[in-house]
Amino acid sequence: MNNKHLVVLGGGVSGLSAAWFAAKSGLSSHITLLESSPHVGGWVQSQRNTDTHSHASALFEAGPRTLRPNGPQGAVTLDMVYRLGLEKDVIAVEKTSAAAKNRFISFNGALNKMPTSLAEALFPKKGHVFRGVIARGALEPFIAKSTLDDESIHDFVARRFGTHVADNMISALVHGIYAGDSRQLSVKSCFPFLWQAEKNDGSVVKSLLMSAFKNAPKEFSKDFSPKSLEFIKKIKSKSIYAFKDGLQTLTDAISDDLKTNHPNVSLLTNTNAIKLSKSQNGVEVSTSCGKAISASHVISTIPSFTLQHLLPEASTISPILSKTPAVTVAVVNLAYKKPNILPVTGFGYLVPRTQKSNVIGVIFDSEAVPGQDEVPMTRVTCMMGGHRFKEVFGEDGFSSEKCLEMARDAIKKDLGIDAVPSNHCVHLHRDCIPQYTVGHEARLKNLHHALLSEFGGRLSVAGSSYLGVGVNDCVVSAKNVTAKLAESLDSPVTGLEKVVS
Numbered sequence: 001m002n003n004k005h006l007v008v009l010g011g012g013v014s015g016l017s018a019a020w021f022a023a024k025s026g027l028s029s030h031i032t033l034l035e036s037s038p039h040v041g042g043w044v045q046s047q048r049n050t051d052t053h054s055h056a057s058a059l060f061e062a063g064p065r066t067l068r069p070n071g072p073q074g075a076v077t078l079d080m081v082y083r084l085g086l087e088k089d090v091i092a093v094e095k096t097s098a099a100a101k102n103r104f105i106s107f108n109g110a111l112n113k114m115p116t117s118l119a120e121a122l123f124p125k126k127g128h129v130f131r132g133v134i135a136r137g138a139l140e141p142f143i144a145k146s147t148l149d150d151e152s153i154h155d156f157v158a159r160r161f162g163t164h165v166a167d168n169m170i171s172a173l174v175h176g177i178y179a180g181d182s183r184q185l186s187v188k189s190c191f192p193f194l195w196q197a198e199k200n201d202g203s204v205v206k207s208l209l210m211s212a213f214k215n216a217p218k219e220f221s222k223d224f225s226p227k228s229l230e231f232i233k234k235i236k237s238k239s240i241y242a243f244k245d246g247l248q249t250l251t252d253a254i255s256d257d258l259k260t261n262h263p264n265v266s267l268l269t270n271t272n273a274i275k276l277s278k279s280q281n282g283v284e285v286s287t288s289c290g291k292a293i294s295a296s297h298v299i300s301t302i303p304s305f306t307l308q309h310l311l312p313e314a315s316t317i318s319p320i321l322s323k324t325p326a327v328t329v330a331v332v333n334l335a336y337k338k339p340n341i342l343p344v345t346g347f348g349y350l351v352p353r354t355q356k357s358n359v360i361g362v363i364f365d366s367e368a369v370p371g372q373d374e375v376p377m378t379r380v381t382c383m384m385g386g387h388r389f390k391e392v393f394g395e396d397g398f399s400s401e402k403c404l405e406m407a408r409d410a411i412k413k414d415l416g417i418d419a420v421p422s423n424h425c426v427h428l429h430r431d432c433i434p435q436y437t438v439g440h441e442a443r444l445k446n447l448h449h450a451l452l453s454e455f456g457g458r459l460s461v462a463g464s465s466y467l468g469v470g471v472n473d474c475v476v477s478a479k480n481v482t483a484k485l486a487e488s489l490d491s492p493v494t495g496l497e498k499v500v501s
């Protein structure tokens with residue numbers, strides 16, 4: 001092996017994946033991962049809270065919980081799951097199950113089920129949020145293309161499908177993925193398929209209809225072993241998947257595999273990267289433990305707003321990084337002893353921006369992923385805040401007690417559940433979801449060039465600040481960077497080659 005040193009900044013799912021793919025490809029004789037907190041995993045945090053009376057434990061996910069298995073992105077994570085020996089820990093949810101089919105939008109005081117059949121789409125009840133959507137959609141192919149370079153999700157959808165869809169359905173969807181404001185976020189970066197549909201086919205509806213007749217793109221790369229491919233094919237037809245003991249199963253397994261099977265990898269927790277500077281043969285990394293590391297290459301997976309402060313004062317990279325803000329989300333997990341107390345069955349509901357509510361979305365955990373509970377119970381998670389954080393919690397700040405009370409109020413109002421939860425957990429995640437505002441892609445192009453010119457391509461970026469906030473996106477971004485580096489650790493790589501190709 002060469003005498004090179006790869007340094008990975010951040011031990012969330014992106015950083016762990018980057019270290020893991022790098023270790024598996026043998027691209028560097030030494031790999032050091034720096035994580036500022038005492039634990040790896042980043043926002044992936046699963047815990048089992050035990051009820052003092054019944055001793056039954058409730059699984060609480062503070063961050064991500066479910067993954068999509070489909071498409072090339074899904075396949076990369078599934079391959080990793082297989083190679084880590086986690087097949088038996090996976091719970092895959094069938095597309096025909098209520099959890100997969102029943103997704104709701106809270107609209108004018110009622111939970112409106114999103115249609116899953118043509119009949120439901122064509123004939124929604126009076127007052128249903130989907131009413132009139134099909135008729136409006138029929139006009140969409142006749143709307144002219146925009147000539148803009150980028151546009152907000154709201155403006156794009158309002159222009160093509162009308163303001164009702166943009167205000168109520170799309171704003172709710174954006175709450176579910178980004179906890180963000182659809183009027184601020186870029187359609188080009190957040191929903192590239194919508195943007196491409198208009199650019200290439202002149203219409204989203206036309207593009208969807210045409211894609212039904214096109215051959216599906218080849219999804220699976222030759223990198224996967226036959227056994228792994230078998231596993232991927234089995235799971236990819238499901239709606240979503242999760243792990244019996246939560247998503248932390250995945251990040252723990254990556255970390256354990258690195259510690260057990262890769263003696264050339266050092267995972268340093270409680271260690272902050274505090275400064276990066278270009279050196280003759282790579283990058284000098286200063287750390288909070290007083291030690292400087294001479295790296296041949298650095299992959300940064302820490303949030304872009306943190307990375308900006310590690311760079312030299314006159315860096316042209318920092319102003320670009322500073323333009324990706326992030327929202328704060330409060331997560332309240334509630335467990336009730338009694339099973340089946342929800343008034344509807346399904347995955348959960350999202351709340352549009354137009355509706356006054358303490359929550360932006362609620363997941364029916366015990367239904368969404370059946371099989372995680374030791375004894376039957378009801379578990380839900382309330383997502384609160386996001387771009388509405390100040391509006392909901394006020395200027396005077398946040399308290400766990402107030403947050404719990406507000407979550408319980410929402411559950412009572414929306415689901416009619418007034419019972420006292422047998423177990424609960426409140427988490428405040430500051431700046432946890434990056435916001436790809438209008439112009440994000442153009443800024444990534446500038447970032448690519450700035451990284452090449454200031455660091456000679458010896459500093460790469462991966463993770464949720466750049467090319468997708470989902471766990472699959474993070475894993476894929478880590479894999480792509482390491483695959484490029486595997487060609488040669490001396491070649492310039494930024495992790496953003498995709499946006500300039």
Ligand SMILES: Cc1cc2nc3c(=O)[nH]c(=O)nc-3n(C[C@H](O)[C@H](O)[C@H](O)COP(=O)(O)OP(=O)(O)OC[C@H]3O[C@@H](n4cnc5c(N)ncnc54)[C@H](O)[C@@H]3O)c2cc1C
Nearest residue numbers: 010012013014036042043063064065066273463464470471
């Ligand atoms: C509440 C919530 C629910 C979500 N639900 C889903 C879901 O269901 N499905 C899905 O696909 N995605 C979901 N996501 C998104 C997904 O979880 C995240 O985008 C992803 O986990 C981000 O991983 P990351 O490694 O890029 O970043 P992070 O998890 O932020 O990891 C970065 C790490 O860097 C460390 N760090 C920071 N600064 C330094 C420094 N100077 N030196 C060293 N280390 C540093 C941090 O401590 C952290 O551990 C959710 C996100 C949240 C917040």
